[in-house]
Amino acid sequence: GMKVERLKRRFDEMAQIGATERGGVHRLALSDLDREARDLWTHWSEEAGFKVRVDDFGNMFARLEGNFPEKKPIVLGSHLDSVPKGGKFDGTLGVLVGFEIIESLQEKAEDLSCPLEVAVFTNEEGARFPTPMLGSGAITGVFSKQHVYDMQDDDGKRFEDELKRIGYQGEEKNRLKEVEAFIELHIEQGPLLEAREKPVGVVKGIQGLSWHRVQFIGESDHAGTTPLEHRKDPLLSAVKAISRINNWIHRLEDETLVTFGKFDTLPGSINVIPSEAVFSLDIRHPDHSVLLDRVETVKHLIREVALEDDTQSLCEDLSFMPPVAFDESLIDTLRESCRANEIDYLEMFSGAGHDAMYIDRLGKTVMIFTPSQAGKSHCEEEETDWEDIEKALRVMHDNVARLALT
């Protein structure tokens, strides 16, 4: 049967790999610590008698075969990598809950209508190799193999070299292909479940996002000798553009989110008017056409400022991920599992991207969220109550049983 103590014990053991002083984890993709985490997970899987396979991007799958190996599998799982000084729940919880469930269903292997798998995807965070959900995107054709293999971290180390170095370059034939269902449990990473006092989120989809690099180019000059009216200051253009975009977004009063995470100047000297100001732009909305519309308006506002200031502007597109709507029947089954277990839930969209966003291309997909204390994530303070985790585990177990047990 299902054992929350076993889950908790494994969770604590995994949280020691890359543990930080203040209770988080620092476990970047394809690092030595990532290898340690992978080794531990592989050891547990083999110990429990599951077949483990590794694909050519280092994605790993533990499989409970059952009597219908030819059927498409139901897959659970998430990722084991973290952002720098991140939290111990992000990704890991989904992997270990999935593992607990297939382990607990092992005794019913004879009754399974299809194989069950637990997946661990590579470089979900995009923190080391700078594209999130790289492993799941690679096997679903979003990124080419060469592109992924040639990606470099900040020290110029290649993805392929690091994958080989830690011993997790598997074979192409081991990739996940079609799935009967992919069910990803993840922490919410936002404040909604806590605010509404719901232990579980039934996730109906993931909002879309558009990433850009905005550059203003002006004329570098001496801070002490250049009269204000002689200046073409790209920093002031960037500041004006950010103000204007931000004011516009606030006036909209809808779900649009815009974030400016990076801002930098060149040459970056205290007494030199910059020649360039560069900032990043993260725009999100749950509706595809609204998102495209928001991107257009933002680009328009940027060009407008450059024209007014006689500076030059450039808005480079970095990534676009359209919103994903999860499978209606899976959402329905999840609602039933909540109700059957008398567990209160919130129907919601995910603000953050997850591997489910890409794995959705291989079959029906849904996600379950657990609450994040104070909405905190991607930091050492990230926390989720074990009471809530236990509820999510029950819902997930019920859900898989409904889908897989004949």
Place this chain on the structure above:
Amino acid sequence: GMKVERLKRRFDEMAQIGATERGGVHRLALSDLDREARDLWTHWSEEAGFKVRVDDFGNMFARLEGNFPEKKPIVLGSHLDSVPKGGKFDGTLGVLVGFEIIESLQEKAEDLSCPLEVAVFTNEEGARFPTPMLGSGAITGVFSKQHVYDMQDDDGKRFEDELKRIGYQGEEKNRLKEVEAFIELHIEQGPLLEAREKPVGVVKGIQGLSWHRVQFIGESDHAGTTPLEHRKDPLLSAVKAISRINNWIHRLEDETLVTFGKFDTLPGSINVIPSEAVFSLDIRHPDHSVLLDRVETVKHLIREVALEDDTQSLCEDLSFMPPVAFDESLIDTLRESCRANEIDYLEMFSGAGHDAMYIDRLGKTVMIFTPSQAGKSHCEEEETDWEDIEKALRVMHDNVARLALT
């Protein structure tokens, strides 16, 4: 006699040391290239028969003794270091014009009423060791010896170690003490002389400057999951503060200059709301009390924004250099030299700091400016017409003759 061809030949030879592809120089203080420049200058000085001494900060002095060695010297000069990919005129021109003048007055050594010296000050730019006019500030008591010796460049290399490494750590007794007059020729680095079509600037003083590091602290959070109303975004506070300061400065319509040269965010990730935004502030005004007033208002505006946004702000004072008014009698003599040579001049203030700002503490001081094409400086495009340089050389020569020849 005075030979502009000799000056030009030396100038071209010096410009080869650290020459960049696009006609500038890259010659950071206490680098191997700085050593080469110093060696060449020392070679010329000794070849011409001048005694060279080096002080404990690497400031160098070539001396034409004359018959009154006990008298306070008249000192000419500037610096040989450059900013990264800077211009070949900045500093070097003042050193080599000074050198040409004492060399040309060598034949009249018997008639000198006091010694003449040419000075080369260390790390004027503040580009490598991050305090401008470090060598001249050190010998005038602005910075302590230990502070200067312990200063580090971006690679953590200490000033003292680098000074020793290039072989230019001289003795404390060699410092410049009291001066009869210090006359620094320098390029304007601004657009005024060109705009007014004047070949020479008679510089009446240097405006004051105040440097700060402004920090806004907010709360880092996920860009996709944090509703706008839950955010404490320090970047938006920084942007608001810069807008507000800039609008206020423009409304003033006076001489106040404000520049934001650096801007950075932490952690600096595209999908993370920053925890911190940090920018630099350079505020200038020719009047001491007005400058202090401007600094107070800017600090007030910063606090106001932090209060409105519920973020935290910090405005750290980095440097304050009060305005300097040059000596009235030296300004007068300079005017006379211009008129006697029928050379048109503009009376002006310097927008940029120069070694004269500190050497003023050792005696009477004045500066002469030559025009900068398009006002450009601290870049490879920096340019000054040799026709203008020749005029400045004549004025400078006449000036020194008036002051030093009995």
